[in-house]
């Protein structure tokens with residue numbers, strides 16, 4: 001090639017390449033556009049959720065070397081609005097002795113830990129489980145204890161504390177510390193789990209380094225599988241002018257539960273019936289959810305989970321990443337009869353990503369199927385309908401070529417259900433093929449059912465009746481299957497309100 005041609009060829013091909021690169025960035029099949037996912041490799045639990053100096057930090061269980069679980073380290077991203085994320089380098093990598101398991105992060109405003117090196121410096125302190133395998137040829141023979149690390153530069157670099165561990169029971173399974181500041185007694189409180197005993201343990205500390213045992217909670221509620229990832233937080237009672245109650249959340253494989261009651265700095269008392277099982281999410285794909293530390297007192301708590309399920313997570317057909325987080329959700333409480341229940345809403349900032357023309361209909365009568373004039377796999381839906389005239393009714397998404405994902409109400413059981421049996425690739429793992437339907441009976445049967453749905457490529461979140469029930473599920477549809485259909489079987493349904501907001505990708509233009 002003559003030099004001048006080579007020059008133009010080089011320029012042209014670089015431009016063409018960067019065009020391709022730009023337009024395909026975060027545009028792989030199934031890549032969520034509103035939900036956080038790492039650029040590549042494996043993630044599971046969210047970790048160390050903390051707000052500091054205008055940034056929401058999201059640390060997360062991360063394998064820097066591959067797309068299945070292993071080499072667990074803390075990945076890191078930051079956001080100003082909890083929707084658009086900027087990826088940062090790995091924050092706390094595994095070392096030759098320890099994998100870095102789940103945990104939390106606090107803002108040590110008074111330098112109680114003594115980690116500050118200059119007056120006025122505020123350490124961020126991460127409290128996590130070290131997972132120690134003394135003999136690498138025998139990974140099932142491990143130990144877990146609690147370690148800390150600190151950052152003096154807004155979470156960008158981390159030092160592991162030389163005096164680790166800060167809490168060690170000499171146990172095999174003892175993990176997932178969640179630490180928060182308990183102002184009335186000017187102390188730090190840590191929750192951890194003894195997974196097989198179904199116990200959440202409480203510890204207290206003045207300096208994050210020495211911890212004393214305060215109390216144990218459990219077994220209560222669902223004890224059918226191991227407990228992991230506990231959290232305790234104050235949640236405002238909706239419309240009660242500042243009244244708050246304490247909510248204890250824990251994961252038990254492969255779902256979650258919550259308890260509502262009081263906390264006196266020492267122990268938690270469940271005020272709901274002790275055998276009652278309430279879930280923050282009734283779908284298949286929400287696990288290990290925890291809440292943000294250090295958000296302003298007048299703001300509602302924000303919960304983030306891993307939008308996946310251990311039963312089939314290693315096999316989901318995504319790449320080059322595997323795993324994503326749920327949308328961050330704000331929490332409040334309400335009492336129905338004698339029971340306190342959580343209300344969840346996607347964070348308000350989601351509304352800023354509505355783009356293009358809003359579509360809307362009122363009083364649409366449907367008997368059978370009614371196709372709406374819209375094609376999308378990235379949109380927000382709001383439906384209000386009276387379900388009393390039909391056996392089942394609702395909406396089908398990702399419709400095309402005989403495939404669809406159903407979100408419906410079944411009158412006979414007063415239940416909301418989601419059915420992904422026809423949604424696309426369901427055969428990549430037997431546990432996924434076996435978990436094709438999720439359902440929940442509504443606490444109060446109301447005249448109208450209100451569904452707020454976020455459909456984001458391979459994740460669907462459904463908020464029912466102002467978030468008193470939420471279901472999160474993954475689906476792996478063909479990209480071409482993007483029609484939207486309302487349905488009403490065994491009778492007539494009036495959809496009093498149908499609204500659809502197309503969403504724009506949160507990956508653009510930040511990346």
Ligand code: FRU
Pocket residue numbers: 044045061072101102103129175176228229287288
């Ligand atoms: C929950 C969990 C935690 C543990 C982490 C390891 O999903 O099993 O208990 O700290 O994942 O990656």
